[in-house]
Amino acid sequence: MAEPLIKIEHVNKTYQGVSGDVEALKDVNLNIDENEFIAIVGPSGCGKTTLLNILAGLETYDSGSVTMQGQPIVGPGIDRGVIFQQYALFPWLTVRKNMQFGLKYRNYSKEKQEQITNHYMEMVGLTEFANLYPKELSGGMKQRVAIARGYATSPTVLLMDEPFGALDAQTRAQLQEDLLRTWETERKTIFFITHDVEEAVLLAQRVVMMSARPGRVKQTVKVDLPYPRNQETKILPRFNEIKNHIWANVYQEYLSVKK
Amino acid sequence: MSDVAAPVQKPRKLKDFGEGDRRLRNIMMVGSLLGGILVWYLLSLHPIIGIILAGPDDVIKKGLAEEWAAGRLQKNILISLWRVLAGWTLAFLAAIPTAFLMGWYAKFKNIVDPWIQFMRTIPPIALIPLVILFMGIGEEAKLTVIFVAAFLVMVVTIYQGVRGIDLTLVKAAYTFGASDFDIFYRVIVPASFPFILVAARLGISTGLTTLIAAELTGTIFGLGNMIQEAQLYFRMDKVMLGIICIGIIGFMLDRLILYLEKKLTRWQ
Numbered sequence: 137m138a139e140p141l142i143k144i145e146h147v148n149k150t151y152q153g154v155s156g157d158v159e160a161l162k163d164v165n166l167n168i169d170e171n172e173f174i175a176i177v178g179p180s181g182c183g184k185t186t187l188l189n190i191l192a193g194l195e196t197y198d199s200g201s202v203t204m205q206g207q208p209i210v211g212p213g214i215d216r217g218v219i220f221q222q223y224a225l226f227p228w229l230t231v232r233k234n235m236q237f238g239l240k241y242r243n244y245s246k247e248k249q250e251q252i253t254n255h256y257m258e259m260v261g262l263t264e265f266a267n268l269y270p271k272e273l274s275g276g277m278k279q280r281v282a283i284a285r286g287y288a289t290s291p292t293v294l295l296m297d298e299p300f301g302a303l304d305a306q307t308r309a310q311l312q313e314d315l316l317r318t319w320e321t322e323r324k325t326i327f328f329i330t331h332d333v334e335e336a337v338l339l340a341q342r343v344v345m346m347s348a349r350p351g352r353v354k355q356t357v358k359v360d361l362p363y364p365r366n367q368e369t370k371i372l373p374r375f376n377e378i379k380n381h382i383w384a385n386v387y388q389e390y391l392s393v394k395k
Numbered sequence: 396m397s398d399v400a401a402p403v404q405k406p407r408k409l410k411d412f413g414e415g416d417r418r419l420r421n422i423m424m425v426g427s428l429l430g431g432i433l434v435w436y437l438l439s440l441h442p443i444i445g446i447i448l449a450g451p452d453d454v455i456k457k458g459l460a461e462e463w464a465a466g467r468l469q470k471n472i473l474i475s476l477w478r479v480l481a482g483w484t485l486a487f488l489a490a491i492p493t494a495f496l497m498g499w500y501a502k503f504k505n506i507v508d509p510w511i512q513f514m515r516t517i518p519p520i521a522l523i524p525l526v527i528l529f530m531g532i533g534e535e536a537k538l539t540v541i542f543v544a545a546f547l548v549m550v551v552t553i554y555q556g557v558r559g560i561d562l563t564l565v566k567a568a569y570t571f572g573a574s575d576f577d578i579f580y581r582v583i584v585p586a587s588f589p590f591i592l593v594a595a596r597l598g599i600s601t602g603l604t605t606l607i608a609a610e611l612t613g614t615i616f617g618l619g620n621m622i623q624e625a626q627l628y629f630r631m632d633k634v635m636l637g638i639i640c641i642g643i644i645g646f647m648l649d650r651l652i653l654y655l656e657k658k659l660t661r662w663q
Binding site: 211212214227228270271 | 567568571572581585588660
């Protein structure tokens with residue numbers, strides 16, 4: 137067995153609030169392999185975004201260890217790209233300039249930067265929108281730019297925080313397929329957060345269920361459906377079997393949160 | 396027999412808070428101005444009101460003609476404009492770094508903010524005795540009064556812009572490998588740029604409204620002084636002339652910055 141790319145061991149995180157402390161993560165253990173597509177599901181408040189932020193180096197943790205390629209994660213870095221639910225495009229930059237924001241921190245020549253930008257803009261069908269500002273794009277287009285921008289800096293792992301959560305059903309289905317195509321060709325490690333069980337099963341090789349308050353890993357399910365996948369994968373009996381199994385578990389968590 | 400549609404109740408038009416047809420809007424706005432001037436003229440014809448209120452014809456034929464011919468109006472406009480612009484420019488140059496420092500360093504903000512909040516509510520006119528005492532009655536005194544008023548307005552506005560920044564953008568920049576300095580000049584500065592322009596506009600109008608107060612520190616030139624002097628001699632035509640000149644200058648400066656705003660922040 138090869139060493140996992142990312143190791144999360146006994147991680148604890150408590151938020152100090154005015155109305156008392158909140159245990160966001162409790163003894164979280166998780167390994168992520170190189171080239172793996174892993175999805176995290178769980179009710180809101182289960183600490184999945186906290187976990188992503190810790191991996192991104194955007195948040196601290198109280199105890200335990202988080203390492204990537206053997207090195208502890210102590211802050212943000214270009215080896216980890218983040219895709220946010222709210223796109224996080226810089227509104228004062230055009231699509232092209234947004235794509236190039238992170239390339240400045242790679243030691244690429246101007247030509248190489250242009251070449252990479254053009255390649256990824258073409259990949260997500262953005263070429264004709266290169267000189268538009270984000271406000272001129274639809275939600276789906278914005279997220280396409282954000283994903284292309286995430287790929288452009290070629291991080292080792294992409295951390296996605298409910299990237300399709302704000303999109304309508306059709307756009308979401310389309311972007312799911314686009315992401316599948318990209319992953320099937322590039323096999324870049326993806327850590328994908330969602331509250332949509334169906335989305336998790338459709339995309340990921342492995343689905344991690346988290347429980348709420350305190351957030352901990354409840355169960356991990358391998359999705360043994362073959363790639364390439366697409367929206368029709370949802371018809372397969374095995375797909376529904378896995379989905380229902382996960383859903384039943386997650387639903388319990390929703391109920392416990394409600395109480 | 397053809398079917399005759401039963402009379403249907405016309406659907407109610409709901410308020411949509413739109414500005415309406417553009418051409419109609421322009422006609423109405425120009426009409427409003429012309430109508431106002433007409434009312435002003437008619438009021439000035441009234442035997443009693445007319446004594447106090449000089450009509451538009453008087454303002455042009457007496458006030459404007461006299462002041463222009465003597466070269467005083469041109470000089471007064473230039474001097475007042477210079478005072479406002481100079482005071483405003485200094486205030487602008489000081490407000491930008493102050494607001495950014497307040498946004499960047501919480502400690503700096505905690506020290507500076509109480510003073511800004513305290514000073515903000517004091518009318519500039521109340522500062523005049525102090526200003527005269529410390530700066531005398533020269534140009535520095537006028538600039539100081541305008542500077543203080545414009546600075547306070549601008550610093551508060553720009554600071555709000557820096558504070559209101561979308562933290563997701565900051566996070567995104569960090570994940571691309573940006574340093575703290577990069578966060579400042581690649582994210583904070585462009586993100587607060589629209590607020591800087593809004594502040595510039597507010598600062599100009601504050602500068603103009605403070606002009607009269609500034610010129611109370613003793614001067615023989617300037618539009619504010621012209622109004623005060625005309626008041627002494629009960630030349631209401633010149634008082635009105637001064638008021639109108641300040642209004643027109645303010646309007647033009649405001650439009651100029653608004654135009655720049657549209658040009659420079661097309662992305663908004």
